[in-house]
Amino acid sequence: MARVYNFNAGPAALPQVVLEQVRDELLDWHGSGMSVMEMSHRGKEFMAIAAQAEQDLRELLAIPENYKVLFLQGGATTQFAMVPLNLMGEGRRADYIHTGAWSKKAISEAKKFGAVNIAASGEESGFAAIPPQSAWRLDSEAAYVHYTPNETIGGVEFHWIPETGGVPLVGDFSSTLLSRPVDVSRFGLIYAGAQKNVGPAGVTLVIVREDLVGHALPGTPTILDYAPQVENDSMYNTPATFSWYVAGLVFAHLKAQGGLAAMAEINQRKAKLLYRTIDESGFYRNPVAIADRSWMNVPFILPDAALDATFLSEAKAAGLLGLKGHRSVGGMRASIYNAVSYEAVETLVAFMKDFQQRHG
Amino acid sequence: MARVYNFNAGPAALPQVVLEQVRDELLDWHGSGMSVMEMSHRGKEFMAIAAQAEQDLRELLAIPENYKVLFLQGGATTQFAMVPLNLMGEGRRADYIHTGAWSKKAISEAKKFGAVNIAASGEESGFAAIPPQSAWRLDSEAAYVHYTPNETIGGVEFHWIPETGGVPLVGDFSSTLLSRPVDVSRFGLIYAGAQKNVGPAGVTLVIVREDLVGHALPGTPTILDYAPQVENDSMYNTPATFSWYVAGLVFAHLKAQGGLAAMAEINQRKAKLLYRTIDESGFYRNPVAIADRSWMNVPFILPDAALDATFLSEAKAAGLLGLKGHRSVGGMRASIYNAVSYEAVETLVAFMKDFQQRHG
Numbered sequence: 001m002a003r004v005y006n007f008n009a010g011p012a013a014l015p016q017v018v019l020e021q022v023r024d025e026l027l028d029w030h031g032s033g034m035s036v037m038e039m040s041h042r043g044k045e046f047m048a049i050a051a052q053a054e055q056d057l058r059e060l061l062a063i064p065e066n067y068k069v070l071f072l073q074g075g076a077t078t079q080f081a082m083v084p085l086n087l088m089g090e091g092r093r094a095d096y097i098h099t100g101a102w103s104k105k106a107i108s109e110a111k112k113f114g115a116v117n118i119a120a121s122g123e124e125s126g127f128a129a130i131p132p133q134s135a136w137r138l139d140s141e142a143a144y145v146h147y148t149p150n151e152t153i154g155g156v157e158f159h160w161i162p163e164t165g166g167v168p169l170v171g172d173f174s175s176t177l178l179s180r181p182v183d184v185s186r187f188g189l190i191y192a193g194a195q196k197n198v199g200p201a202g203v204t205l206v207i208v209r210e211d212l213v214g215h216a217l218p219g220t221p222t223i224l225d226y227a228p229q230v231e232n233d234s235m236y237n238t239p240a241t242f243s244w245y246v247a248g249l250v251f252a253h254l255k256a257q258g259g260l261a262a263m264a265e266i267n268q269r270k271a272k273l274l275y276r277t278i279d280e281s282g283f284y285r286n287p288v289a290i291a292d293r294s295w296m297n298v299p300f301i302l303p304d305a306a307l308d309a310t311f312l313s314e315a316k317a318a319g320l321l322g323l324k325g326h327r328s329v330g331g332m333r334a335s336i337y338n339a340v341s342y343e344a345v346e347t348l349v350a351f352m353k354d355f356q357q358r359h360g
Numbered sequence: 361m362a363r364v365y366n367f368n369a370g371p372a373a374l375p376q377v378v379l380e381q382v383r384d385e386l387l388d389w390h391g392s393g394m395s396v397m398e399m400s401h402r403g404k405e406f407m408a409i410a411a412q413a414e415q416d417l418r419e420l421l422a423i424p425e426n427y428k429v430l431f432l433q434g435g436a437t438t439q440f441a442m443v444p445l446n447l448m449g450e451g452r453r454a455d456y457i458h459t460g461a462w463s464k465k466a467i468s469e470a471k472k473f474g475a476v477n478i479a480a481s482g483e484e485s486g487f488a489a490i491p492p493q494s495a496w497r498l499d500s501e502a503a504y505v506h507y508t509p510n511e512t513i514g515g516v517e518f519h520w521i522p523e524t525g526g527v528p529l530v531g532d533f534s535s536t537l538l539s540r541p542v543d544v545s546r547f548g549l550i551y552a553g554a555q556k557n558v559g560p561a562g563v564t565l566v567i568v569r570e571d572l573v574g575h576a577l578p579g580t581p582t583i584l585d586y587a588p589q590v591e592n593d594s595m596y597n598t599p600a601t602f603s604w605y606v607a608g609l610v611f612a613h614l615k616a617q618g619g620l621a622a623m624a625e626i627n628q629r630k631a632k633l634l635y636r637t638i639d640e641s642g643f644y645r646n647p648v649a650i651a652d653r654s655w656m657n658v659p660f661i662l663p664d665a666a667l668d669a670t671f672l673s674e675a676k677a678a679g680l681l682g683l684k685g686h687r688s689v690g691g692m693r694a695s696i697y698n699a700v701s702y703e704a705v706e707t708l709v710a711f712m713k714d715f716q717q718r719h720g
Contacts, residue, residue: 002393003387003388003393003394004392004393004394006393006394006398008398008399008400008403009400010400010598011397011398011399011400011401011598011601012398013394013398014395014397014398016387019386019387019395019397020387022386023383023386023387026379026382026383026386027363027376027379027380027383028363032364033362033363033364033366033679033681034363034364034366034373034681035374035379037371037374037379037559037560037561037606038366038368038371038372038373038374039368039371040368040369040370040371040682041371041561043368043682073433073434073435073438073562073600074433074434074438074583074597075433075597075598076597077582077583077596077597078433078434078581078583078597080582080583081581081582081583081584085581109581109582112579112581112582113579193598195598199397200397200600200601200602201397201401201598201599201600201601201602202433202562202563202599202600202601202602202603203562219472219473219579221438221441221445221469221472221581221584222437222440222441222469222472223434223437223438223440223441224441224581224584236437237434237435237436237437237438238370238371238435238553238555238561239561239562240433240560240561240562240600240603241371241560241561241562242560242561242562242602242603243562243600243602243603246397319393321393321394322400322403
């Protein structure tokens, strides 16, 4: 079978040229006589791979020097615990913004470690809109403000960065990091599971302002403390070397494509094309407030849920995969991360129009 | 360059046929039109890969039905915290056997969560021997007994399973799992980072008797609780899918090679050849008590540390890599895991003899 158009929400599509490079050097990386999977993480070959990946990521995101970059394991779900354990401090108070399924999980975990103030919630709108900053009730004594810039399931995205005064801002960028430029200096900490725009599942990026490291709560398991990982360049224990390497190839690829400004331009075009098709169809429907629609995850529902199975099977026959909506929402969802091309979205849109004609 | 002989301690050599299969299906797994890295962990393709891997592992180790198998992230170092957090219970007491660098780390982490009784220690012998069970002072009130069946750095290995009465036995099998059969029914819990005999770094195996799950201490971060992972078949959050897949290919390969009895036979032959060469040389020296020598990690020292650099550079020129001893021990170390062939050890031994002739 030829390569399909892959709209999976995560793990998700990777750039084909990256996969080809992985394949070509799988048994022998750059004449080393071994696979990257077989290299000691402390050997000079892997140290070079690791350092290059960090350097390229720093360049892509223009990460200031007073921020550390970590390549950890455990996904965003592990960060749901690490953030409060490391940042809450003695006061044990934090603000959380509730915008959907993923912020809800972050909130639930943080409550294990301290007092969580829900400073704003999108619940009234059924999480179809981001609560405007004017309505937020931030706690000036909070150790940090946590939010979810992109809700992978609900398909709402912040197209602005919250203003938190002097309180460190923490963002779960799992499904939007590298899709556009972001001003890292506005943040205390950014984290992202890799399996959307970054690389294969198994590596988690953490970008943390260095003054926030070293204050873990008493009793924090060492593996959940940022400090030893910072001290050991993410090698306090053996890292997920192969995933780190593939992420590095993705970074190099993004640089060659023109960096994050170029990605933002194409990602916005992809999203516009898909939302316009939905809105103009009178058939498909996206429930999210126009200003808060995600560039990355586009949920849409058909007029009759009885059509869902037909849509999915016909889409699959047309080489369009991963379109089933999250089980908590139903309907369809197209995740259109960096590695999903404009052509893939055009093909999807053409299919959607054709499907509507035949079933509308 | 041709493939080298890879004696890395971990991440370490993988079977070449496994790497070839990974390469061949990297862009299109079984006609799915996508890489395993790009598959949803909840899609039927990956669910099949995951289930097959578990089934093959269960078969290889003859895992009884009342044991759960988990594919987690975070390495053995994460288990250093998870074991006490999940198993210590209200009594918060556990026995640990101290046999070297890795058991020391496990002990240090466990002390964060309760009272640790060092029931036996190899310190008197400089960790060159396993303390005999007759000298152990086990605490009958301990929640579990933890030991390290193989010390990767020191090169000592238990060739027997401790007797703990009714107290659950916990083993860090990171560097020996799958190298020989093991009677899982003797254990409460077995864990192993993958990057020795199992697969690429980034996946960690946990085999746990089901009655030991569900008793995590209050305040345990959810991601460090076995229960939600058991309930969700290791998919409480997105697992390290690609590493899981490669581990599955290794399991299938081991089955095709005759399973763990066959591996034990060849591993013992490899170890015997290498130790005999060392002992008979009058030049190289291995400090470990003969009865406790590891089949997996063979440290050896040269008569003069000034020769170390020459040994390593000449070995490298001969295609023998990864022989530098751990920085805490010095000298050399040959890790001869499953994927290191008998021929590789023969080649090493021939090189060692030749080196001795020229420098002895």
